[in-house]
Amino acid sequence: MFSTLRTPWWIAGGYAIELAVGRTFRDHSDIDVLLLRRDQLTAHKALPSWELWAADPPGVLRPWSAAEILPGTVHDIWCRPGPVDPWRIQVMLDESDGRDWISRRDARVRMPIGEAGRVSPEGVPYLAPEIQLFYKAKRPRAKDEQDFGETLPVLAPDRRRWLAEAISLAYGDHPWLARLRG
Numbered sequence: 001m002f003s004t005l006r007t008p009w010w011i012a013g014g015y016a017i018e019l020a021v022g023r024t025f026r027d028h029s030d031i032d033v034l035l036l037r038r039d040q041l042t043a044h045k046a047l048p049s050w051e052l053w054a055a056d057p058p059g060v061l062r063p064w065s066a067a068e069i070l071p072g073t074v075h076d077i078w079c080r081p082g083p084v085d086p087w088r089i090q091v092m093l094d095e096s097d098g099r100d101w102i103s104r105r106d107a108r109v110r111m112p113i114g115e116a117g118r119v120s121p122e123g124v125p126y127l128a129p130e131i132q133l134f135y136k137a138k139r140p141r142a143k144d145e146q147d148f149g150e151t152l153p154v155l156a157p158d159r160r161r162w163l164a165e166a167i168s169l170a171y172g173d174h175p176w177l178a179r180l181r182g
Contacts, residue, residue: 002046007039009046010117010127012092017147019120020129025150026143031089034127036096036113040070043077043091052091053078075104101131106170109134111162129155130163137167137176148176 002009011019013032018024035043043052044066054064055076064070064077070093079089095102101116103109117125129151136144155163164180 002033005039005042005046007042008036008113008117008125009039009042010034010125012127012132013090014143014147016126016132017129017151019124019126020118020132021150021154026146030087032092033089034092034094036101037070037072037093038096040077040093041066043079047079047089050079050081050089051083103131103134103166103170105135105138106166108169109166128159130159130166133163133176134166134170137171137174140176148179152179 010016010033011031012034014026014028015031018026052064053061054068054070054074055061055078057073061078070077075093077091077093078087079091080087094104095107096113097110099113100110101113111128111131116128116131118128119125133148133151136147140148152160160180164177167174167177167180
């Protein structure tokens with residue numbers, strides 16, 4: 001559904017990790033897609049007949065109209081085919097500045113947009129695993145720990161360094177740092 005967009009987009013979340021690792025290893029409740037905030041209206045183009053709801057803080061869902069520019073406080077859009085269907089896609093919005101992707105959690109954490117994603121052998125764009133793990137590191141749940149453990153062996157040394165630096169910068173001391181630097 002997103003393949004027709006002419007803006008950057010990436011599969012995110014656990015599926016991005018599995019695409020990076022090259023195999024499925026756990027269940028997922030929905031599909032996460034990352035868009036740059038500047039391209040947010042393309043979500044309506046990708047899902048023209050779907051319901052899109054903005055997650056306004058603190059955790060309130062509301063319908064999102066096709067022409068509304070969401071404020072910087074909205075980072076998630078929940079999507080479903082119709083009113084009785086389950087939520088199937090979560091669109092997440094991240095910041096950018098020119099050619100750089102910028103973390104919504106800490107603007108000091110950046111990467112060139114051209115390096116922020118990878119493409120699977122099947123042609124599916126997915127978020128670079130080091131960026132996805134950076135987000136998962138804030139408050140790791142059991143599935144995040146599993147994702148980290150599965151990804152670490154396939155993460156190139158320069159990507160490990162980037163992740164270690166980003167985690168240190170944004171979160172300070174963290175249990176993953178020793179394994180990243182080891």
